[in-house]
Every structure is written in C-alpha cells, then in structure tokens.
Amino acid sequence: MAIAFTCLVLAISIMFWLLRPPLDPYTQSVLSLVGNPTQGRSIFVMNCVACHGEWATGKVGPNLHGVSDRKSDDRLIHQVVSGETPPMPQFQPSPQDMADLLSYLKQL
Numbered sequence: 001m002a003i004a005f006t007c008l009v010l011a012i013s014i015m016f017w018l019l020r021p022p023l024d025p026y027t028q029s030v031l032s033l034v035g036n037p038t039q040g041r042s043i044f045v046m047n048c049v050a051c052h053g054e055w056a057t058g059k060v061g062p063n064l065h066g067v068s069d070r071k072s073d074d075r076l077i078h079q080v081v082s083g084e085t086p087p088m089p090q091f092q093p094s095p096q097d098m099a100d101l102l103s104y105l106k107q108l
C-alpha cells in the first residue's frame, strides 16, 4: 500500500515536471549568454541602487544578498522584466545586459 502510494506521488511529480511551462524566448536567450558580473555591477548602479542600496543591502527594496538562493534564474529575470511587484519598475534590458545583471545578482 505504502509502495503504491509512493509510486503514485512519484508518477505525479514526474508528470508535473514534464508539463512545466516552457521558458519564454527572452529568458531562453538570456540564459544562453555568458554574463559579465563587472558589467552587471554598472547596470545595477545605474538602475537599481536607488531602491536596493549602493551595495544591494536594501533600502526601499529588499536586501538582495543571497537572493539567488531564494529565487531561480528564470524567477530573477522575471522579477526584473515583469513589473509585477510595484514600486519596482518594469525594466527592459537587452538579453546581454540581463545576463550581465543576472551574473552580478548571483554573486551577491
């Protein structure tokens, strides 16, 4: 009985994994690029420090240190480009700029 239940749970998990939504083309192209964290730092300084603080320790927006432990790469990209959590604005970086920014966020 327990084994049957375990198998069922496993089968359902595999099904959900197979049916996970495909990444959108923008996210796919960002993830296919190699980001430069130094470049990412300057993009961060220009766009993000007003809210997240000079060293990303938080102001209006939250502290971003360790954020990549809490959020996957595609969630981080979504956070930046979606504009779903006001007052954080919707940004539209080029895929390369986003890849640079992502590599900076991941090393915080």
Ligand code: HEC
Pocket (backbone or CB within 6 Å): 044, 047, 048, 049, 050, 051, 052, 060, 061, 062, 063, 064, 067, 070, 071, 076, 079, 080, 085, 086, 087, 088, 089, 091, 101, 105
């Ligand atoms: C106008 C202020 C503002 C600006 C500018 C801003 N943010 Fe934010 N950011 C926020 C706020 C507020 C939140 C919290 C949103 C929520 O979860 O409700 C947030 C959340 C985040 C999160 C998720 C944090 C977590 O713990 O889950 C990330 C990542 C992030 N911002 C990155 C950035 C980056 C990168 C930039 C620059 C491109 C940026 N933000 C610019 C205000 C801002």
